[in-house]
Amino acid sequence: MLITFSGSTGVRTIISFVFTLICILKVFVPMLLKGYHPIYLALIIGVVISTVTLILVGGFTKKAYSAIFGSIASSLITCVLAIFFGNLFNIHGSILQWSESLIYSGYQNLNLTLIYQAGIYLFIMFRSYTWFSNWYISSRRRGSW
Numbered sequence: 001m002l003i004t005f006s007g008s009t010g011v012r013t014i015i016s017f018v019f020t021l022i023c024i025l026k027v028f029v030p031m032l033l034k035g036y037h038p039i040y041l042a043l044i045i046g047v048v049i050s051t052v053t054l055i056l057v058g059g060f061t062k063k064a065y066s067a068i069f070g071s072i073a074s075s076l077i078t079c080v081l082a083i084f085f086g087n088l089f090n091i092h093g094s095i096l097q098w099s100e101s102l103i104y105s106g107y108q109n110l111n112l113t114l115i116y117q118a119g120i121y122l123f124i125m126f127r128s129y130t131w132f133s134n135w136y137i138s139s140r141r142r143g144s145w
Helices: 002-006 008-033 038-058 062-088 099-104 112-142
Strands: none
Touching (some): 002 008, 008 038, 038 062, 062 112, 099 112
16 A cells, blocks of 8 residues: 555655564664663664665655754664663663563573663654654655655
């Protein structure tokens, strides 16, 4: 349906979605289990995914570049705020569902609080570039560019 309404931009959007899934499942999760810092890892993966998606959907245009810059700046701000307020409100990730089974299966070194904060950051970042993709597709269809 996406391809029907938006044509080649829809195909590029689907490619960016597949790229996102691969980055999360094949890069982010294995690196978390190896003990890398969750917030830094989420920031790097999020910026890469955001940049690739915005280039695929928007092309090499000034608007895509400004969206990439805005995405990187908001990513940094979001990570700093997540760490600050997570510490301020004592948000603890070990109360999450399935956290005990993860710890008992040999991953005691994981910092579940930081993984929880990284997950919140990635969700917010993915939602923002999904909004941009939808806006870009609808504005191209209306011919407002």
